[in-house]
Structure formats: structure tokens, C-alpha cells
Amino acid sequence: MTIRLYNTLTREKDVFSPIDADNVRMYVCGPTVYDFAHIGNARPVIVFDVLYRLLRHVYGEAHVTYARNVTDVDDKINDRAVNDFPGVEPLKAIRALTEKTYTQFTADITELRTLTPTVEPRATETIAEMIALIDKLIAGGHAYAAEGHVLFAVGSMPDYGQLANRSLDEMLAGARVEVAPYKRDAMDFVLWKPSDPATEPGWNSPWGYGRPGWHLECSAMSWKHLGETFDIHGGGIDLVFPHHENEIAQSRCAHGTAVMARYWLHNGFLQVEGEKMSKSLGNFFTIRDLLNDWPGEVLRLAMLRSHYRQPIDFTVKSLEEARRTLDDWYWFASDAKGSGPAKAVIEALSDDLNTPKAIAELHGLRNAAQKAGGDMAHAEFVGSLRFLGFLGETAEAWAARRKAAAGINTAEVERLVALRLQARNARNFAESDRLRDVLAEMGVTLKDAKDARTGRLTTSWEVKG
RNA sequence: GGCCUCGUGGCGGAAUGGUUACGCAGCGGACUGCAAAUCCGUGUAUCCCAGUUCGAUUCUGGGCGAGGCCUCCA
Numbered sequence: 001m002t003i004r005l006y007n008t009l010t011r012e013k014d015v016f017s018p019i020d021a022d023n024v025r026m027y028v029c030g031p032t033v034y035d036f037a038h039i040g041n042a043r044p045v046i047v048f049d050v051l052y053r054l055l056r057h058v059y060g061e062a063h064v065t066y067a068r069n070v071t072d073v074d075d076k077i078n079d080r081a082v083n084d085f086p087g088v089e090p091l092k093a094i095r096a097l098t099e100k101t102y103t104q105f106t107a108d109i110t111e112l113r114t115l116t117p118t119v120e121p122r123a124t125e126t127i128a129e130m131i132a133l134i135d136k137l138i139a140g141g142h143a144y145a146a147e148g149h150v151l152f153a154v155g156s157m158p159d160y161g162q163l164a165n166r167s168l169d170e171m172l173a174g175a176r177v178e179v180a181p182y183k184r185d186a187m188d189f190v191l192w193k194p195s196d197p198a199t200e201p202g203w204n205s206p207w208g209y210g211r212p213g214w215h216l217e218c219s220a221m222s223w224k225h226l227g228e229t230f231d232i233h234g235g236g237i238d239l240v241f242p243h244h245e246n247e248i249a250q251s252r253c254a255h256g257t258a259v260m261a262r263y264w265l266h267n268g269f270l271q272v273e274g275e276k277m278s279k280s281l282g283n284f285f286t287i288r289d290l291l292n293d294w295p296g297e298v299l300r301l302a303m304l305r306s307h308y309r310q311p312i313d314f315t316v317k318s319l320e321e322a323r324r325t326l327d328d329w330y331w332f333a334s335d336a337k338g339s340g341p342a343k344a345v346i347e348a349l350s351d352d353l354n355t356p357k358a359i360a361e362l363h364g365l366r367n368a369a370q371k372a373g374g375d376m377a378h379a380e381f382v383g384s385l386r387f388l389g390f391l392g393e394t395a396e397a398w399a400a401r402r403k404a405a406a407g408i409n410t411a412e413v414e415r416l417v418a419l420r421l422q423a424r425n426a427r428n429f430a431e432s433d434r435l436r437d438v439l440a441e442m443g444v445t446l447k448d449a450k451d452a453r454t455g456r457l458t459t460s461w462e463v464k465g
Numbered sequence: 466g467g468c469c470u471c472g473u474g475g476c477g478g479a480a481u482g483g484u485u486a487c488g489c490a491g492c493g494g495a496c497u498g499c500a501a502a503u504c505c506g507u508g509u510a511u512c513c514c515a516g517u518u519c520g521a522u523u524c525u526g527g528g529c530g531a532g533g534c535c536u537c538c539a
Contacts, residue, residue: 165469
């Protein structure tokens with residue numbers, strides 16, 4: 001199976017060929033854990049989860065290493081920690097905050113049916129590697145210390161700007177950065193900055209008590225867990241510049257390598273109801289908010305209905321459609337045993353993670369199973385769904401969610417359903433229709449059928465949205 | 466100002482140098498006391514202009530429109 005991936009580095013769909021097929025390595029920029037994760041944060045988590053699943057399928061579960069970092073030191077975290085834990089020593093305060101938010105994050109994305117990465121390194125546990133990286137950069141003439149800071153010298157790297165496809169001159173022309181007086185070049189970025197021991201977290205270093213720059217964290221964590229060069233680096237498209245560009249600069253210059261990662265993948269942005277999500281517009285949703293109203297699999301399906309590089313417009317309508325689809329899939333699959341994923345699904349995913357096409361294949365498998373009615377077709381449909389992270393619960397549990405959400409009193413509903421069936425059998429249609437309306441009012445949908453053997457009328461019910 | 470995406474039916478959303486998926490909604494039919502659910506079937510689209518070509522939605526150029534990045538951001 002040939003996997004093709006759109007590589008930001010080459011601006012083309014490249015054939016994926018791992019450095020070591022026995023150990024395929026992928027790094028994805030994870031969350032900065034200072035608050036609840038929002039639905040935009042969920043996109044890369046879901047997208048790269050699908051890629052992880054595909055790689056495991058193709059190369060074997062034991063042969064893929066997926067690292068997704070946790071940024072647990074950052075100025076936003078510091079500010080929040082000072083606020084939430086006044087009087088607590090800074091390092092302890094940020095740990096308390098990040099421990100809490102990281103736990104929330106994990107709980108949220110678990111509901112999105114994402115697999116746990118092989119390793120989830122924390123920045124604060126990778127400080128030694130960061131200092132070692134800075135040492136290497138200074139020794140190689142790629143960084144310099146100035147006024148308690150250590151800065152990366154972009155001028156020391158001839159092809160800086162390769163990922164963003166931008167030259168230094170172009171960047172300077174449009175730059176809106178304030179230039180600190182101690183910078184040699186306006187585009188130089190910070191690797192290490194001084195901390196006030198009283199109010200800011202910090203660590204001892206050869207350049208004084210301080211903390212790492214954001215970009216450095218990912219270079220250190222990927223190095224520690226995946227090596228100097230690895231296969232895939234992922235993240236949101238907004239990270240291309242400066243974050244990923246700077247990671248590349250740090251890692252390549254420190255290790256003297258031609259590439260940091262061979263394939264750079266970036267997911268598109270998410271909008272909400274046609275507008276950029278922001279707190280001021282009032283369309284800001286955390287994953288937790290949405291999970292209160294929608295099952296995680298609905299969010300997951302709604303997300304995968306768009307190709308990962310396209311912008312996605314997250315709307316209530318799209319969630320409703322996704323829920324309808326999953327209702328049908330759960331109902332139709334009805335806990336059948338699954339086989340492995342269908343070849344067509346794997347092929348769709350192998351073409352730069354074409355999840356919309358993969359979903360179309362799922363519909364095709366469902367309809368084929370409908371027509372064929374055989375276990376084989378059913379098994380492939382179910383197996384493909386499971387492979388993509390759906391059908392994570394029983395059909396009964398899925399239906400129960402709906403009942404719980406609608407506040408259904410099961411005993412009362414069944415009493416009314418029985419009464420209606422009685423009226424109907426007595427051909428008292430006025431009464432049976434009245435009861436049907438009462439039930440509809442409660443959100444209950446009835447399904448009438450005839451028992452094939454006895455010829456008796458039967459009624460089952462469910463909650464539909 | 467610089468860099469980069471994108472523009473497909475009512476909506477979402479793939480693909481393709483020639484026959485344009487799939488889902489939702491709509492419509493018709495079966496079933497039903499009538500419905501619903503379910504099943505079967507079905508209409509509708511490639512932003513505009515020019516070029517290349519036997520043929521373009523697809524390639525090239527221009528235009529118009531939408532969005533992103535260049536600053537913390539998934």
C-alpha cells in the first residue's frame with residue numbers, strides 16, 4: 001500500500017517512505033495546557049489520530065512511534081497560574097495548573113475516540129535536552145547570549161524560511177514584531193529567557209535562571225523521543241510560521257542535519273458557523289461544552305467529513321447530520337462482529353488522508369451490506385467503522401444516550417406505547433393517534449412492524465433528534 | 466505590502482482532460498387504517514473571461530469573490 005501525504009516542505013503530495021519501516025516516527029504539536037481545549041484544538045488531535053491508525057495498519061502496531069507533546073511551560077500558563085494559585089511557588093503553581101488542564105484534555109479527547117500516543121512528553125521534563133540543544137547551537141555559531149537571553153541567529157542559517165517559503169528579506173518587509181535592542185537581527189528568536197524567581201517558573205542554566213522559548217521545547221522533545229531526524233511532523237497550519245520554521249532551524253543547526261522531519265503535515269483551520277471562532281464573537285466552544293450536547297463520535301465524524309487541509313465550518317447543522325449518520329450506522333451495525341477495514345477505506349486514507357472519500361466508502365459498504373445481507377459485507381462495514389474510531393460503544397448504549405439526553409422516562413414511554421398498541425389493535429385510531437402525538441411530543445419515534453411469524457402488529461420506539 | 470489556500474447541485478463534500486462520487490434535504494413508489502420508521506427509485510452543480518486541446522469543471526493566464534499566515538494561536 002502506497003501512502004501519499006501532502007508535504008508542506010515540498011508543496012506536493014509525496015509518496016511516504018519511512019526512514020525505518022520498523023520504527024515509523026511521528027511528532028505532533030500538542031496542546032498548551034492552560035485552560036480547557038477548544039474545538040479547534042480537537043482538529044489536529046483527530047486528524048493525526050487517523051494518520052496514526054493508518055500507519056499502524058500499514059507498518060504494524062509495534063512499529064509506529066507517535067509523540068504528541070504537552071506544552072506545560074509558557075507565558076499564558078504562567079499568567080494563569082499566578083492568578084489561580086496566588087502565593088504558590090511558580091514551578092509548583094504551573095504544575096498544579098497544567099496537571100489539572102492536562103487531565104481534562106485527556107478526558108475530552110478520549111471521548112473523541114483518539115488512541116493514546118506512544119509518548120506524551122512534557123516540556124518541563126525535557127529541560128536538560130533544551131539546555132543541551134542551546135549548547136550545541138552556541139558552539140556551532142548559531143546562537144548567542146545577550147542580556148540573560150539566548151537568541152537564535154537566523155543569519156547563520158542560509159535556508160531559513162524554507163518551510164514557510166519566505167526569505168528573510170520578505171519577512172522583514174512585512175514584520176510586525178518589535179525588535180528588542182539585544183537582537184542582532186530583527187528575526188532572531190529567543191531560545192532561553194530570564195525568569196524572575198519570585199513570580200516566574202525557571203531553571204538554572206549556564207545563562208542564568210530562566211525558562212525556554214516556545215519553539216525550543218518541540219525541538220528538544222522530538223529529539224529526545226524520536227531522534228535527530230524523523231518521519232512526520234504535524235500541527236495546525238498556523239504553526240508553519242514561525243513555530244515550525246524555528247523548530248527546523250534549531251534542530252537542523254544543532255544536529256547538522258539536512259532535514260528535521262521529512263514530511264510536514266498541516267491541518268486547516270476551523271470556523272464556527274462561518275466565522276472565525278473567538279471569545280468576542282461568542283462562538284467559542286470548548287470540547288467539553290460540545291460533549292455536553294453531542295457524543296464524541298459525532299464531533300469526530302463531523303470533523304472527518306472535511307479533508308484535513310481544507311478549512312472546516314463547524315455548524316450545528318453539520319453536527320446534526322453527523323448524528324443522523326451515526327444513528328443509522330449504530331442501528332444498522334447492531335453490534336455485528338467486525339473484520340479488518342475494507343481495502344477501499346485504506347486506499348482513500350492512503351491518498352493524503354482523504355477522509356471524506358473514506359466516509360463515502362463507508363456509506364457504500366453499508367449499502368452493499370444492506371443489499372447482500374451477508375455477514376461478510378456486514379463485517380467489513382463494521383470493521384471499517386471501528387478502524388476509523390467509530391462504534392466505540394454498543395448500539396444499546398448509543399440509543400441510551402439519546403434517551404438520557406431527551407430526559408426520557410422509559411417506563412412511562414413503554415406504558416404509553418403499550419396503550420397505543422392496544423388502541424390500535426382495537427382499531428381505535430383516534431386514540432392511538434393521540435397517544436402517538438403525545439409520544440412524539442416527548443421526542444419518541446415509533447416504529448410499527450408486523451411480526452413475520454405470527455402476523456401480529458408490534459411497535460418499537462426510539463429517540464430521534 | 467509579501468506569502469498561501471480555496472471557489473463543484475438547496476446544503477455538506479470527493480474526484481476527474483471525455484461518462485461528474487457520496488451524504489443530508491427534496492421528490493416519487495412500496496409498506497401503513499393514516500403516518501412514522503424502514504426499503505426501493507429519482508431531479509438538480511463544476512464563479513466569470515480568454516487561451517491550449519478534437520474535447521476543460523480539471524491545464525495556463527487574467528478577473529471577481531472567500532479565507533488564512535506574516536504577532537500568541539490547532
